[in-house]
Amino acid sequence: MHPRVGDLSYPGFFMHKCTSCGRCTQECPFGALELDDKKQPVLNTSRCRRCGICMGACPVQIISFADYSVDMLSAMIRAVEIPEGDEAKPRILALACENDAYPALDIAGINRLQSTAAVRVIPVRCLGSVNSILVADAMSRGFDAVALMGCRSGEDYQCHFIKGSELLETRMGNVRETLDRLALEAERVKVMEVAISDSDRIPGLLQELVETVKRVGLNPMKGF
Numbered sequence: 001m002h003p004r005v006g007d008l009s010y011p012g013f014f015m016h017k018c019t020s021c022g023r024c025t026q027e028c029p030f031g032a033l034e035l036d037d038k039k040q041p042v043l044n045t046s047r048c049r050r051c052g053i054c055m056g057a058c059p060v061q062i063i064s065f066a067d068y069s070v071d072m073l074s075a076m077i078r079a080v081e082i083p084e085g086d087e088a089k090p091r092i093l094a095l096a097c098e099n100d101a102y103p104a105l106d107i108a109g110i111n112r113l114q115s116t117a118a119v120r121v122i123p124v125r126c127l128g129s130v131n132s133i134l135v136a137d138a139m140s141r142g143f144d145a146v147a148l149m150g151c152r153s154g155e156d157y158q159c160h161f162i163k164g165s166e167l168l169e170t171r172m173g174n175v176r177e178t179l180d181r182l183a184l185e186a187e188r189v190k191v192m193e194v195a196i197s198d199s200d201r202i203p204g205l206l207q208e209l210v211e212t213v214k215r216v217g218l219n220p221m222k223g224f
């Protein structure tokens with residue numbers, strides 16, 4: 001996935017399918033979107049920071065960038081190779097914010113910290129650009145758990161896009177519904193708050209999720 005600096009495009013809207021729900025205008029942390037007289041979102045490019053939060057917010061997935069979209073993330077999840085014969089091992093997908101969590105993972109690697117080999121990482125621009133469809137894709141692909149790694153939310157937030165990680169927390173209701181629909185345990189998806197200076201904590205956090213998988217069992221959809 002190209003990071004934000006590698007894709008200078010602004011979000012595009014496939015307006016034919018827009019339901020005028022206004023969700024994107026409510027969730028944009030920079031007030032860059034407003035509904036016009038026809039109740040269609042209009043973008044103010046001078047305010048847009050290209051974070052992708054509107055993309056994660058749109059319930060009909062009609063918002064995308066030239067080089068960043070829900071379809072691209074789904075394709076990346078489906079493309080993760082799970083070697084034959086590995087079905088009996090836990091496999092965890094980490095969707096990691098490219099601003100903090102991903103560099104922290106990188107630093108953990110540079111420092112040669114020992115960590116579980118069960119994790120495959122895909123960077124995202126902000127956890128706010130993630131929605132429940134991506135979690136469903138990961139589960140259908142056979143992942144046993146998903147780690148959503150982003151910045152600290154709440155009062156002492158560290159999110160570069162103000163409330164991206166906080167919005168993900170509010171979307172977790174949809175994620176839990178998706179897991180219910182798939183008859184899977186809610187513990188399989190874990191939000192992890194990771195600052196760029198938290199590389200030391202990462203192996204422990206990921207190991208905890210591996211232990212959860214061992215407790216609840218492997219994804220029954222694995223191999224189908």
Ligand code: SF4
Nearest residue numbers: 028048049051052054
């Ligand atoms: S990309 Fe971010 S800043 Fe730009 S319109 Fe979407 S939510 Fe707002």
Ligand code: SF4
Nearest residue numbers: 018019021022024058
């Ligand atoms: S969230 Fe999607 S469907 Fe709703 S107004 Fe924005 S673009 Fe249209």
